[in-house]
Amino acid sequence: MTEIRFSGFGGQGIIRCGLIAGKALSLYDDKHATMTQSFGPEARGSACSSQLVVNDDKVLYPYITKPEILVSMSQDAYDQYEPNLRDDGLLLIDTDLVKPKPARAKIKTYAIPSTRFAEELGNRITANLVMMGFFTAVTKIVSEDAIKKALPGLVPDRFLGLNIKAFDKGYEYGLKLLDEEK
Amino acid sequence: MRTVKADPKGVLTGSHYLDGDYALAEGALAAGCRFFGGYPITPSTETAERFSERIPHVGGVFIQMEDELASIISLIGAVWGGKKAMTVTSGPGFSLMMENIGLAAMMEIPLVIANVQRGGPSTGLPTLVGQQDMMQARWGSHGDYAIIALCPDSPQECFDLTIKAFNLSETYRCPVFVMADECVGHMHEKVVIPPADQLDIVERKWYSGPKDKYMPYKNDADGIPFLVKAGDGYRFHTTGLTHDERGYPVINAEAQDICVRHLCDKINNNADKIIELEEEDIDGADVVVISYGITSRVAFRAVQLARKEGIKVGRLRLITAWPFCEKRIAELAPKIKAFVVPEINYGQMVREVERSSAGQTKVVSVPHCGGWVHNPLDILAAIKESVK
Numbered sequence: 001m002t003e004i005r006f007s008g009f010g011g012q013g014i015i016r017c018g019l020i021a022g023k024a025l026s027l028y029d030d031k032h033a034t035m036t037q038s039f040g041p042e043a044r045g046s047a048c049s050s051q052l053v054v055n056d057d058k059v060l061y062p063y064i065t066k067p068e069i070l071v072s073m074s075q076d077a078y079d080q081y082e083p084n085l086r087d088d089g090l091l092l093i094d095t096d097l098v099k100p101k102p103a104r105a106k107i108k109t110y111a112i113p114s115t116r117f118a119e120e121l122g123n124r125i126t127a128n129l130v131m132m133g134f135f136t137a138v139t140k141i142v143s144e145d146a147i148k149k150a151l152p153g154l155v156p157d158r159f160l161g162l163n164i165k166a167f168d169k170g171y172e173y174g175l176k177l178l179d180e181e182k
Numbered sequence: 183m184r185t186v187k188a189d190p191k192g193v194l195t196g197s198h199y200l201d202g203d204y205a206l207a208e209g210a211l212a213a214g215c216r217f218f219g220g221y222p223i224t225p226s227t228e229t230a231e232r233f234s235e236r237i238p239h240v241g242g243v244f245i246q247m248e249d250e251l252a253s254i255i256s257l258i259g260a261v262w263g264g265k266k267a268m269t270v271t272s273g274p275g276f277s278l279m280m281e282n283i284g285l286a287a288m289m290e291i292p293l294v295i296a297n298v299q300r301g302g303p304s305t306g307l308p309t310l311v312g313q314q315d316m317m318q319a320r321w322g323s324h325g326d327y328a329i330i331a332l333c334p335d336s337p338q339e340c341f342d343l344t345i346k347a348f349n350l351s352e353t354y355r356c357p358v359f360v361m362a363d364e365c366v367g368h369m370h371e372k373v374v375i376p377p378a379d380q381l382d383i384v385e386r387k388w389y390s391g392p393k394d395k396y397m398p399y400k401n402d403a404d405g406i407p408f409l410v411k412a413g414d415g416y417r418f419h420t421t422g423l424t425h426d427e428r429g430y431p432v433i434n435a436e437a438q439d440i441c442v443r444h445l446c447d448k449i450n451n452n453a454d455k456i457i458e459l460e461e462e463d464i465d466g467a468d469v470v471v472i473s474y475g476i477t478s479r480v481a482f483r484a485v486q487l488a489r490k491e492g493i494k495v496g497r498l499r500l501i502t503a504w505p506f507c508e509k510r511i512a513e514l515a516p517k518i519k520a521f522v523v524p525e526i527n528y529g530q531m532v533r534e535v536e537r538s539s540a541g542q543t544k545v546v547s548v549p550h551c552g553g554w555v556h557n558p559l560d561i562l563a564a565i566k567e568s569v570k
Binding site: 018019022023026027032033034035036037059060061062063150 | 197198365368369370371476479480482483486555558
């Protein structure tokens with residue numbers, strides 16, 4: 001079982017990240033994935049989060065307790081959720097938006113300028129898809145193919161091409177980073 | 183009871199990633215529901231949104247009413263107009279509907295109400311989970327009557343049980359509740375919608391005899407009266423007052439006896455047919471954990487932990503909460519050391535377990551006032567304590 005939290009501020013497409021990954025895993029990668037999200041006033045404007053529990057069998061307890069993977073696209077979200085990341089967890093951040101503290105315990109941090117990349121591609125709104133590409137390459141928890149199959153219906157048709165481009169950008173950057181690590 | 187295959191227009195066949203609220207709407211459409219009257223309330227609004235988005239493509243009516251009183255009354259009208267009808271709400275709206283839920287029970291109107299439960303009382307916790315309306319579902323309107331209530335534990339079951347709810351409502355001519363909760367309503371999971379020809383749908387029990395002989399409350403051989411559609415030329419009377427077979431008021435104890443017994447017995451006498459339970463490892467168990475809705479999934483984790491510690495634990499999930507499975511509980515009670523009943527309220531269905539156990543075993547309540555699901559460790563602690 002794997003617990004994942006996507007976090008950022010309202011409007012970045014954080015809930016969408018959970019939906020895309022959840023749909024990809026459940027429908028195309030033969031996993032069980034339960035997605036929950038934060039509701040209520042605390043989710044608007046400030047830190048916002050969607051949570052995914054991924055399992056080979058049916059997910060029982062639907063909420064995450066201590067995630068293995070934390071994706072943070074804002075400083076607030078990082079500050080709020082980093083303390084709950086597992087000691088041997090993976091931390092994925094937007095380089096330009098999150099200034100992390102020195103890494104705690106065995107946490108591995110991977111950083112990408114996802115918002116900057118999205119702006120270079122023509123629309124910063126796709127920063128979440130750049131991050132999803134990066135997430136897919138680095139964590140390997142979901143397949144590239146499944147994510148691409150999951151996108152139609154979850155992003156507007158007219159932006160599908162742009163979103164795939166954004167995803168590819170993040171994915172390639174992630175693979176390159178892993179390669180350099182070797 | 184006539185069963186047909188689902189109308190393919192309403193069936194979104196395929197695998198989807200949906201939240202429970204959306205799945206409720208898809209279940210209704212698949213069951214042939216073509217009228218939705220509702221008033222938005224968190225955490226159930228997404229069902230209304232989904233239905234309103236889909237119904238123009240399927241063919242039918244969605245009306246946002248001025249409040250929950252009007253919503254439930256619009257359903258009664260829609261059913262007399264020949265449609266299958268549904269509404270969705272949460273605690274505060276459910277309270278407002280109570281008077282006319284009684285009218286629907288008295289008029290024997292087949293309709294479905296989904297309650298995506300949040301924490302109460304009053305406006306309570308709009309965005310957070312509760313299971314505090316379970317007794318209200320059974321006893322909320324005044325007078326004696328019986329209803330049916332089902333409890334989905336996943337978006338998939340929100341779909342499946344909504345179809346079942348419509349089928350039961352048509353079979354027994356009564357209001358049926360889908361008692362979901364905020365957690366199940368708002369979580370996204372895979373929902374598989376089968377092809378229309380794999381979905382059995384109970385048709386309305388239409389009357390087809392001579393126009394001047396129709397009696398809206400004359401029982402057929404199966405104990406359930408026939409329905410007609412307004413506008414088809416049948417002249418009849420229906421009322422919330424105690425009535426005879428013709429539907430006219432008769433205000434005396436004899437008529438009341440016949441009327442009320444019928445409303446209760448048509449459900450109670452068919453309880454064995456209606457009740458659906460999920461059981462696991464009950465034989466030889468020392469403890470049986472009884473739960474429903476989201477709590478059954480949380481409790482399952484506690485059961486797994488208890489088994490690891492060598493405790494013999496069985497699991498009983500109430501898919502049907504009402505009518506209550508009193509026979510099954512009475513049968514199990516003398517064989518086990520305890521029932522453990524976690525629920526997201528201060529102890530509601532546990533009273534039914536106690537009543538049905540009749541002192542034959544220990545009954546342990548694991549209450550939670552709402553706002554979140556149980557910590558599985560709290561349920562584990564109750565299981566361990568109960569076998570001491």
